Amino acid sequence: MYENTLVTVAIEPSEIPWVKVFTKRKVKEFSQCTTAEKAEIFRILDITEKLMLSYFNADKINIASFGNLLPQVHWHIMARFETDSYFPEPMWGQKQREAQLDLPSFEVFFTQLQNKL
Numbered sequence: 001m002y003e004n005t006l007v008t009v010a011i012e013p014s015e016i017p018w019v020k021v022f023t024k025r026k027v028k029e030f031s032q033c034t035t036a037e038k039a040e041i042f043r044i045l046d047i048t049e050k051l052m053l054s055y056f057n058a059d060k061i062n063i064a065s066f067g068n069l070l071p072q073v074h075w076h077i078m079a080r081f082e083t084d085s086y087f088p089e090p091m092w093g094q095k096q097r098e099a100q101l102d103l104p105s106f107e108v109f110f111t112q113l114q115n116k117l
Helices: 035-056 106-116
Strands: 007-011 018-023 060-064 074-080
Touching: 007 035, 018 035, 035 060, 035 074, 035 106
Parallel strands: none
Antiparallel strands: 007 018, 018 074, 060 074
């Protein structure tokens, strides 16, 4: 949905708003990122979190970086809701219920995010 010389931002299809930020360079650990890459990642995390909070009125924003299955630096940014299927578990955890979400348009959100990035 967005990219520049340092990073790519991709949409993760889900019941919740979820984007991933990848470094363009194939580095395994955050400590291997350049200062410019780190700054760009945190710029995008900040913009995305603020927009998710204001647009979706999320109960919580989850920001995570694992990389166990995909050993490339990347971050997950997820808007979480007490009525999503997994809350309070992580989205990789055990399903707690059927989601009861009535969220505004994801497409509008992603367009707004693109414009801010």
